Amino acid sequence: MSRRVIGIAPAQPKARPQRCMPVDQQRSLAGRYPLWVKGLSLLAFTWAFLGWLNDAWFYQFDNSILLNRYTEYGLIVAFGIWRIAAEKNPYTRKRLMLLVANVAVLWWLIPWLFPFIEPYVGYLGVLPAFPSLHTPGTLTFFLVLAAVFLFGRRVICGWNCPCVGIREVVGFPFRQADHVPRGKWAWRLRHLKWLWFALYLGAMAAMVHPANNQTAGYLGFFALIVVLPYFATMLLSPWIGNRGYCRFLCPYGATFGLLNKAGAFRIDYAVDTCTQCGLCEKVCDMGIPVWQMGAATGKIDTTECMGCGRCVTECPTSSLAFHDVRTLLRPALRQDRAWLRRLADWTRPAPRWRAAGFALVLALALIGAWHYSGLIGSGAELISNLGALCGLPVSTW
Amino acid sequence: MRIARFHLVALLLAWPLLAWGGLPDNAQGTGEHAPHWQPDPMHEYWDPGTYHRPEAESVEGVFKGEDCLECHAEATPGIVKDWRDSRHARAEPPVLCPACHGEDHQKLSFPTPRTCGTCHPQRLAQVEEEKKYGFPSHALAMERAVDSKHFADKPKAEVASCLQCHSVATKCDSCHTRHRFDPAEARRPEACLTCHSGPPHPDDLAYAASPHGQRYQKEGAGWDWSKPLRKGNYPSPTCAYCHMRNGNHQVADKAVWKFGIREINPHTAENAIKRKRWQATCADCHPPETAGNFFRQLDDERRTAWGSLQGVERLLKALRGDGLLRPAARERPPYPMDFMARLLPRERIGFYEGQASAFYNVGAIERDYFEMWYFDNLGAYKGMAHGAPDMSRRFHERLDSAARNIALQAKRLTALDGKSPSGKNVDLTPLWMEGEYTRFNRDHN
Numbered sequence: 001m002s003r004r005v006i007g008i009a010p011a012q013p014k015a016r017p018q019r020c021m022p023v024d025q026q027r028s029l030a031g032r033y034p035l036w037v038k039g040l041s042l043l044a045f046t047w048a049f050l051g052w053l054n055d056a057w058f059y060q061f062d063n064s065i066l067l068n069r070y071t072e073y074g075l076i077v078a079f080g081i082w083r084i085a086a087e088k089n090p091y092t093r094k095r096l097m098l099l100v101a102n103v104a105v106l107w108w109l110i111p112w113l114f115p116f117i118e119p120y121v122g123y124l125g126v127l128p129a130f131p132s133l134h135t136p137g138t139l140t141f142f143l144v145l146a147a148v149f150l151f152g153r154r155v156i157c158g159w160n161c162p163c164v165g166i167r168e169v170v171g172f173p174f175r176q177a178d179h180v181p182r183g184k185w186a187w188r189l190r191h192l193k194w195l196w197f198a199l200y201l202g203a204m205a206a207m208v209h210p211a212n213n214q215t216a217g218y219l220g221f222f223a224l225i226v227v228l229p230y231f232a233t234m235l236l237s238p239w240i241g242n243r244g245y246c247r248f249l250c251p252y253g254a255t256f257g258l259l260n261k262a263g264a265f266r267i268d269y270a271v272d273t274c275t276q277c278g279l280c281e282k283v284c285d286m287g288i289p290v291w292q293m294g295a296a297t298g299k300i301d302t303t304e305c306m307g308c309g310r311c312v313t314e315c316p317t318s319s320l321a322f323h324d325v326r327t328l329l330r331p332a333l334r335q336d337r338a339w340l341r342r343l344a345d346w347t348r349p350a351p352r353w354r355a356a357g358f359a360l361v362l363a364l365a366l367i368g369a370w371h372y373s374g375l376i377g378s379g380a381e382l383i384s385n386l387g388a389l390c391g392l393p394v395s396t397w
Numbered sequence: 398m399r400i401a402r403f404h405l406v407a408l409l410l411a412w413p414l415l416a417w418g419g420l421p422d423n424a425q426g427t428g429e430h431a432p433h434w435q436p437d438p439m440h441e442y443w444d445p446g447t448y449h450r451p452e453a454e455s456v457e458g459v460f461k462g463e464d465c466l467e468c469h470a471e472a473t474p475g476i477v478k479d480w481r482d483s484r485h486a487r488a489e490p491p492v493l494c495p496a497c498h499g500e501d502h503q504k505l506s507f508p509t510p511r512t513c514g515t516c517h518p519q520r521l522a523q524v525e526e527e528k529k530y531g532f533p534s535h536a537l538a539m540e541r542a543v544d545s546k547h548f549a550d551k552p553k554a555e556v557a558s559c560l561q562c563h564s565v566a567t568k569c570d571s572c573h574t575r576h577r578f579d580p581a582e583a584r585r586p587e588a589c590l591t592c593h594s595g596p597p598h599p600d601d602l603a604y605a606a607s608p609h610g611q612r613y614q615k616e617g618a619g620w621d622w623s624k625p626l627r628k629g630n631y632p633s634p635t636c637a638y639c640h641m642r643n644g645n646h647q648v649a650d651k652a653v654w655k656f657g658i659r660e661i662n663p664h665t666a667e668n669a670i671k672r673k674r675w676q677a678t679c680a681d682c683h684p685p686e687t688a689g690n691f692f693r694q695l696d697d698e699r700r701t702a703w704g705s706l707q708g709v710e711r712l713l714k715a716l717r718g719d720g721l722l723r724p725a726a727r728e729r730p731p732y733p734m735d736f737m738a739r740l741l742p743r744e745r746i747g748f749y750e751g752q753a754s755a756f757y758n759v760g761a762i763e764r765d766y767f768e769m770w771y772f773d774n775l776g777a778y779k780g781m782a783h784g785a786p787d788m789s790r791r792f793h794e795r796l797d798s799a800a801r802n803i804a805l806q807a808k809r810l811t812a813l814d815g816k817s818p819s820g821k822n823v824d825l826t827p828l829w830m831e832g833e834y835t836r837f838n839r840d841h842n
Contacts, residue, residue, distance in 0.1 A: 055662055055665075056662065059660065059662055059700070059703075062664075062696075063662070063664035068664070069665075111666040112666075115666035115667070115669045115670050116670065117667070117670055123528055123529055123531075124529065124531075125529075125530070125531030125532075126531065126667055127529075127530070127667045127670065127671075128667075129665075129666030129667050129670065210528035210529075210536070210537055210540075211528070211531045211532060211537065212428075212429070212537075212540055212541075212544055213429060213541075213544045213545070214429065216531065216532065
């Protein structure tokens with residue numbers, strides 16, 4: 001009754017918030033999402049898990065795209081389009097675009113439509129179909145190691161990892177503060193992944209020699225100890241945040257992290273301009289105490305950083321800047337907030353050429369893969385040639 | 398004659414030295430279970446690279462080329478005749494005995510694939526490359542045999558046959574029998590059927606029943622086997638035509654179902670590539686759609702077989718859960734050095750939990766399941782994969798009847814639940830704590 005007394009004001013035509021805010025005012029702090037969004041996210045995680053289970057264990061359906069290993073990538077593309085449209089930080093939006101495109105083309109379409117085997121060394125027991133960058137000994141594995149050494153973990157974890165992909169675009173509701181554990185113990189827990197890393201080293205050692213009962217058994221065990229937590233951490237996202245696996249377990253992330261530390265990549269921190277607002281720590285999905293680390297050491301040089309650029313692009317005073325091989329080559333270059341945001345500004349003409357170049361390279365890669373996969377079918381056996389190159393004698397006999 | 402008399406005298410004088418030839422008494426096995434088994438004298442023959450010791454008691458002297466032939470034409474005329482028929486003899490210069498066996502008669506060696514590879518490096522490379530594809534594999538066969546637990550565990554007489562076939566990894570004359578080493582021999586299916594026959598892999602039955610094999614049986618005797626296995630050279634394929642395409646000595650590069658032993662996803666990227674290779678092979682004679690439909694039919698067959706196997710496996714696991722599988726794992730001596738089996742004795746069911754246990758002194762129901770998945774299942778696979786669907790059908794009948802039989806046994810076991818049919822509690826342990834396996838195991842572990 002009281003409502004009537006107060007009366008209802010005529011609906012004011014509210015100004016709708018701009019869909020894309022001006023480049024300088026955007027924030028990538030995690031939003032709060034209603035329960036149904038979180039439920040949807042968990043459903044998608046479960047669906048991806050069921051897809052893998054069906055593909056690897058149950059074979060209940062005839063490799064339907066709705067329930068196989070590519071289901072996860074399909075979900076990444078579907079949720080990815082949503083996230084790209086909703087993302088406010090232009091640099092993150094650009095990153096998500098590339099991430100989703102990479103997952104769609106490199107991880108899904110190429111292995112699905114025209115699979116081909118990568119050159120590799122060692123004895124895997126299975127043929128590594130492109131892109132096997134997590135499989136030691138393949139060509140992409142070594143290329144990725146080199147790229148990480150030069151540009152940091154961001155080249156793979158930030159831009160081209162389906163594991164990050166699904167966690168960023170499907171697991172976004174669990175980025176918010178109540179879900180992501182931060183603090184001393186959460187930060188210490190990162191060391192857990194060195195156990196997984198040791199197991200990964202064991203897998204590398206097992207691949208040096210041809211398979212026997214023990215190495216084959218060990219590789220099977222390793223696959224399970226990686227894949228089961230991979231999906232389990234998705235379902236545990238409400239308690240450990242969307243990046244639980246990356247932060248605490250991922251052996252590949254640990255490998256790239258070591259190169260992160262050893263290589264050219266770090267984030268520079270300018271103590272003079274920093275206002276100690278702490279925004280950088282709030283936006284970090286990996287739970288890195290960015291400000292503390294910067295204040296203590298003058299830089300953020302850690303195995304954990306996967307180079308998403310949220311802290312750099314959010315820093316209100318431009319006190320943070322990426323440092324990688326480009327900085328070594330061009331000391332004047334400062335990859336700070338303004339630089340990164342300008343890169344992501346699609347209204348500028350220059351990046352449009354860059355996009356065209358990227359599309360060209362991608363098209364060439366696709367055509368090359370298609371051509372190469374056709375060659376494999378007709379008997380041009382790259383592996384046997386490579387086997388001959390790797391020390392086995394070649395003759396004209 | 399003078400030579401023969403010399404041999405006799407030498408043998409008489411040197412008989413105490415006989416013990417020095419061949420394997421020493423304390424020779425050790427190889428592989429994971431090396432401390433637990435000793436090689437037989439025959440092993441130096443199956444795996445010459447590891448076990449062959451030169452025969453110190455033999456004729457003294459260093460012989461070159463034609464010298465060998467002089468004596469051996471009389472001592473071992475068959476060998477010499479085979480060699481004279483071989484391409485080695487017709488080569489220019491001829492490949493004489495010392496090229497493979499060495500010159501010093503007291504330090505002669507048996508050739509290994511490596512020996513053959515000095516002149517046939519590409520073939521050796523192809524064989525070696527097979528190791529990249531994992532099991533099953535010709536190149537890894539020897540290791541696979543000696544590394545399996547039951548090889549070390551069982552009485553010698555029962556494992557004597559293993560290495561005859563598994564030596565395909567350690568010598569080339571499994572397929573190109575010495576001393577003729579004829580490629581034409583290995584092109585014929587009989588070369589493969591020496592090993593690829595019998596219960597777990599009845600390739601002989603499958604090929605004979607298939608249209609390919611029918612054609613071979615009717616006309617094969619008249620074919621020109623000196624021609625390489627290439628498109629257009631033969632009216633119907635033999636084993637090697639498809640599995641060793643264009644003479645590639647790498648048999649694993651198209652292995653999708655891996656013998657039918659384990660359930661796999663035929664649609665992984667890796668298997669899609671292998672399918673493509675098969676399709677290219679079939680395309681020598683058949684349109685690609687035919688090959689595609691054939692694969693689909695094979696997939697369906699596999700899915701049916703695995704459905705039935707998994708049903709039975711669930712049944713057995715339920716019995717295991719109820720403790721009704723007797724003898725239980727803790728009632729048998731464990732495999733040599735099987736740490737986990739000592740720590741957590743467990744009845745192993747089906748391929749995934751270790752096929753070896755099924756050979757062992759297990760209860761009748763477990764043994765029946767082993768025979769079901771290893772013999773009936775693989776027979777069903779081999780038939781369908783080699784174009785003999787009727788053979789596959791017959792093996793599916795056996796799968797079904799084995800499943801029914803196991804289900805009946807399970808029902809009976811559940812009803813008895815540790816009691817004898819008369820209703821009294823009986824202790825059956827002594828029954829399986831005695832017997833050949835158990836005694837042998839106790840003595841050896």
